[in-house]
Amino acid sequence: DAKTTQPTSMDCAEGRAANLPCNHSTISGNEYVYWYRQIHSQGPQYIIHGLKNNETNEMASLIITEDRKSSTLILPHATLRDTAVYYCIVRRVTGGGNKLTFGTGTQLKVEL
Amino acid sequence: GAVVSQHPSWVICKSGTSVKIECRSLDFQATTMFWYRQFPKQSLMLMATSNEGSKATYEQGVEKDKFLINHASLTLSTLTVTSAHPEDSSFYICSVGSKGWETQYFGPGTRLLVL
Numbered sequence: 001d002a003k004t005t006q007p008t009s010m011d012c013a014e015g016r017a018a019n020l021p022c023n024h025s026t027i028s029g030n031e032y033v034y035w036y037r038q039i040h041s042q043g044p045q046y047i048i049h050g051l052k053n054n055e056t057n058e059m060a061s062l063i064i065t066e067d068r069k070s071s072t073l074i075l076p077h078a079t080l081r082d083t084a085v086y087y088c089i090v091r092r093v094t095g096g097g098n099k100l101t102f103g104t105g106t107q108l109k110v111e112l
Numbered sequence: 113g114a115v116v117s118q119h120p121s122w123v124i125c126k127s128g129t130s131v132k133i134e135c136r137s138l139d140f141q142a143t144t145m146f147w148y149r150q151f152p153k154q155s156l157m158l159m160a161t162s163n164e165g166s167k168a169t170y171e172q173g174v175e176k177d178k179f180l181i182n183h184a185s186l187t188l189s190t191l192t193v194t195s196a197h198p199e200d201s202s203f204y205i206c207s208v209g210s211k212g213w214e215t216q217y218f219g220p221g222t223r224l225l226v227l
Contacts (some may be wrong), residue, residue, distance in 0.1 A: 046217060049214065
């Protein structure tokens with residue numbers, strides 16, 4: 001699975017959009033981009049995933065560049081409860097039966 | 113997504129004792145369960161993968177005789193930390209998955225403190 005690079009930390013004002021970048025320059029054609037987040041002292045929470053098209057769900061939007069070498073997770077209206085570590089994971093195989101490899105993630109701090 | 117529970121949510125034990133942690137998939141049957149460990153200020157590290165009815169597959173560096181995994185049903189997996197030592201103190205998290213699902217779903221975690 002391709003390696004990902006994320007900023008260590010980011011700050012965002014409550015109510016504003018939080019844009020979390022992820023670089024995955026070695027991604028191959030059949031690898032998916034997944035995003036999870038982990039609120040302090042809790043288990044990770046699935047957010048969204050995609051292959052090449054932009055994706056949106058009730059939690060967030062995922063924008064993948066045309067060359068697929070980077071992506072951005074967008075939380076449209078961040079709240080204090082969105083303060084968490086966000087993990088971008090690239091994996092070749094989808095499906096719940098396959099393991100995930102977590103990197104160090106981005107600590108997002110949402111402030112008033 | 114699937115709802116996953118873990119029990120206990122936290123446990124304190126004496127060095128040398130064994131501790132059992134349960135992971136349950138409450139609303140879906142899961143063919144695969146994963147166990148992760150997370151030390152303070154670090155990321156999650158996969159310990160082992162278990163498929164229902166089969167022996168667990170351990171990641172490199174994880175002692176299978178120390179971390180016993182039982183996956184007896186599609187809704188329950190247990191992790192037993194045998195002869196626990198202070199260095200085993202950590203946050204243990206399970207996740208559940210199945211071939212037909214898009215991804216895994218995680219439990220709330222169990223914090224273990226070994227004195």
